[in-house]
Amino acid sequence: MTADDLRFLEAGAARVVPERGLADKLSLGRPLRVKLGLDPTAPAVTLGWAVVLRKLRQFQDAGHVAVLIVGDFTARVGDPSGRSEARPRLAKEDVDRYAERVLDEFSSILDLDRAEVRRNSEWLEPLGIEDVLRLAGSITVARMLERDDFAARFAAGRPISLMEFCYPLLQGYDSVAVEADVELGGTDQLFNLLVGRDLQRDHGQDPQVALTMPLLVGTDGVQKMSQSLGNYVAVTDPPDEMFGKLVRIPDGSIADYRLLTLDFFRDPDEAERVRQGLASGELDPWQEKRRMAREVVDLYHGPGAGAVAEARFDELHRARAVPRDAPGVLVPATVFEQDPAGGWRLWVPGLLEAMGLVGSRAEARRLLAQGGVRVDGRTESREALPLEGPPPGSFLGSIWQVGRRRAARLAGLRDSG
């Protein structure tokens, strides 16, 4: 029973530190407090984020306590990590709003009723400088520089602020404050999770077990999935979009996607079977990719949603059907113009811009010249189109497509102003 529990809870994990730690914690025979920090500055929950949320859900299902930490204090201070650009500091209300939204999206994965949600301002705000310095005393600079991204940036001569050094400390102190038994995170969080162990030890607590999950690669198949890189799938993406994005990942990522979005909490062996099948050529990558996409859509939109999305996908992209249900847009009358003879013309770049299909009219003109614009399924390269009678005339209801993924329907005229 405990052995099964352990295998279940460690399924898919990248690292468990210390290796035997989780088994020891489980043998305590009480519900464990499993900590997960959430980033209240991110507007959407991605499939990458979902990985660690699913893992937390597994702990919940096994009877343990999910402790979610809203990093409201840290978000307000502003974290200049990453690209060395100082992240905007957020006002209290903004953080609260974001956090609420994010938590709302979590509810499709976690059982929030059984979770403990805490804000770290609760214990970080009262800290005095003396406390902070004492915390800082627990870690050496050399130790900090062991962290991958610090080491890399230092070597590359890129700036690292002292405040960034404080982040792991504050995050680690969260573990002390909530007396975490286990902390979850992506592999990029390992260092921070380990700092938590050190601080807990300094505070006379039994150090938490750090359990990291592999990072889900983005839809580009190269970089980690992140919102700032735009290579993500959000758990709230509508079925068609979700299917389309998933089916666009490189073949080499199929098994990883299976494991981290579906299999580790359902049937951990399935991903491995697929990996081997693909490697040996027994399985067809295209079919496997579609199956994965279908299953993920089912997971987030209900059984059967995947099949519907798949059918629509085939219709639109294989049969090249015109997307009749593209969002309707009202356009200003100024995209139509009257020539001296009294005839009307449609000014295409203006229209495409008004419909939000292009970023600028100059872009529209380039795309027209390159054959990237279709009207009701036919490629159009003219910048002005004649029409019979007053606008919008026969263009009412016309479907405009730019490239393969952008489309809109001309729903009518809007009063300019």
Next chain:
RNA sequence: GGGCGGGUGCCCGAGUGGCCAAAGGGAGCGGUCUGUAAAAUCGCCGGCGUAGCCUACGGAGGUUCGAAUCCUCCCCCGCCCA
């Protein structure tokens, strides 16, 4: 505090008075092909109603017919020394 080197378009990076809307690469976008994968290949990649004009090389001034390039001040970053 002192010395040195830097800040160029989404990113990296060339450019040291006009030929610079700014080389090259990456990312991105469009076409062909295809499985909205990979590979290949062609093209685009600041804005403006189609013309030249505007905006742009950390910021503000200045020199010049002309400045990403020269000068002054300021801001920012890195390295070394303290």
